[in-house]
Amino acid sequence: MTDAARRDPEAVSNFVESFAAQLVEAGMQRMPARVFAALLSSDAGTMTAAELGEQLRISPAAVSGAVRYLAQTHMVSREREPGSRRERYRVHGDQWYEALTNREALIKRWEGALREGVSSLGADTPAGRRMAETLAFFEFVEGEVAAMMERWRVHREKLFGT
Amino acid sequence: MTDAARRDPEAVSNFVESFAAQLVEAGMQRMPARVFAALLSSDAGTMTAAELGEQLRISPAAVSGAVRYLAQTHMVSREREPGSRRERYRVHGDQWYEALTNREALIKRWEGALREGVSSLGADTPAGRRMAETLAFFEFVEGEVAAMMERWRVHREKLFGT
């Protein structure tokens, strides 16, 4: 292990907390944000519940809650080491930001609410027309995001190799 | 005014509250979400502070706070009717979702935090490499979003005319 590669726990912690703070500002809950940042900055890309609790100074209950949220939103995955009841949580490196970008369920619900708005306020009213346009925008974005992620994969390969 | 265009206050209110609830779920604060939904579903696309307070049953203080937030994030604009100190708040129809999409300041800060992470954890460590890749992703997205919005304007014109 080179000097550059030796991890300074304080530097790691500084980064974890400052990156987590940015995620919080973007609307993420505090504990999930901290847990996620810790995983992101771990060399293996995985940590156990105990390691997370120790680094972040939080209770097992807090780890459990944060991890459940992160798994539900596909930001991390859970792995069971065979023949053990210790779990490992992993950032999927190239998949978590796809989860971030792909808010499909959310957009679908917005679209539902807007469609309802168009029909209940009347498609022939100014407000109804405004909502129909907004709806068209979301439908457009939905299609574009998929194409963008495909271009990213190509771009990524060019930058970092296969 | 046709029957279809006559506004049923209860239908409007139902839509406002349900759309606001979706915005809240996406991370927006409650009052800004309700105020924004009310503006979006108004025929004129503008409302005064008094109208907002009455429809949403909230105090002038709450209107003031919500509107300040919405103006800061470019979701609505404030207009002064000349020769009056009554203000009108307006959804810019085709601009608010651009504001939603264009989280440039946010992304810039994420990039800053990640750059710091790469250098403090070491560009030659596994964690550093993971963060460098994440950083590249955000840089990529930044460029793509601008192009996507340009395509939207073209698409929009095709759907709704100039």
Add this chain to the structure above:
DNA sequence: CGCTTACTTCAGAATTTTGTGAAGTTAAGG
């Protein structure tokens, strides 16, 4: 000028959210 209307700011009450300890559940290991 002063009155009045419209918005803003601020302190605090009320609500909501968050994180903990403790008890509960599950499954490995003896």
Add this chain to the structure above:
DNA sequence: CCTTAACTTCACAAAATTCTGAAGTAAGCG
């Protein structure tokens, strides 16, 4: 089977946030 380790759930205390009423500021109007 029984013990114990690992995670989960739950009730509650603490902390943070939200919204209000009241006081403050500014600008039109007489």
